[in-house]
Amino acid sequence: MNKSGAVLVLSGPSGAGKSSLLNKIIDDIGECYFSISTTTRPIRTGEEEGVHYHFVSVEEFKQDIEDNNFLEYALVHGNYYGTSIKPVRKALSDGKLVLFDIDVQGNTAVNNRLGDITTSVFITPPTLSELKKRLAGRSTDSQEVMDGRLKMAKREIQRISEYDFLIINDDLQRAANLLRQIAITARMKTPNNEINDFVQKWEDIEQ
């Protein structure tokens, strides 16, 4: 079993430390595929297909919408952005653990389509003031971007109970240990189609 991969959703405010946590555990949790968005936006200098985005034509994107190939998508400033299920299905069939770094709505979308093999984790700094401190420490963010992030964090934090696990990232090592444990267990989920095959065979052998 479990040759078919599984899904781990990571949500939480920008500044929660998701990337640092992932870096600490990525070598311990087996083969992973980090889900990246698909977009119709033109590729920019320094960007790579399959690294920053999957770059596709508007026609391809629209066909994928029609084929119900997006977990979620949006039109932003004239460009489409979406989470395509196709590379996810490919990674799953290769037995990989698919990692999503998405918001609360994205978690709902993933669970609607892949709920049988999905484990979800909400990662947060211990307090709002700690989050502010961490965001302020990033000199790259404008005040406007920072305010937007704090507003979103306050909204998202209300929906933690929709997640399987909550990790309060007040100690990077402790939080990494928790996430490692959860990620290893996440792989053990069996997709419903494999369960159906198993039940079918379990009974067939009787006859």
Add this chain to the structure above:
Amino acid sequence: MNKSGAVLVLSGPSGAGKSSLLNKIIDDIGECYFSISTTTRPIRTGEEEGVHYHFVSVEEFKQDIEDNNFLEYALVHGNYYGTSIKPVRKALSDGKLVLFDIDVQGNTAVNNRLGDITTSVFITPPTLSELKKRLAGRSTDSQEVMDGRLKMAKREIQRISEYDFLIINDDLQRAANLLRQIAITARMKTPNNEINDFVQKWEDIEQ
């Protein structure tokens, strides 16, 4: 967090090897409380209160029904049997992992009341014929009891997808490793009331 315990439900046919698996891992998964049923049946020689059952009076049992203190209960041959939530709450507040060995309906009942902290595992022999072999090996069971178990197994196996995890017990060591991993992760669930407290504090500090 997680000082408040969590729940691990084990289901699967009699003969799946649940007890053997638990014995193999029980020393590795921290403090546990094995949920036992409450009954109004008189205590028999050799039985111990709190080991085989919680023995209570009919009045106590009926009061507990009225107080919604049972996850599930039934009247069998004039005696009440039920899974009381009171010792479970006590064990949870002591930070223990509460283990239930219950059927599919019991799993539904536990999830209805304690879903936020419950992880469920269905354990099964690889095939029906293997199950038959294992049950036949137990000289203690009458043909009637065995037929009843096989019938129930065939019904329950149809509902595996209601569980978080499926463990096919074809190799005791491998299955024990899976269950150990799942049990350790099961402890990491955070109850909704703790999440609410956390969110409340997270925001309070802002003001």
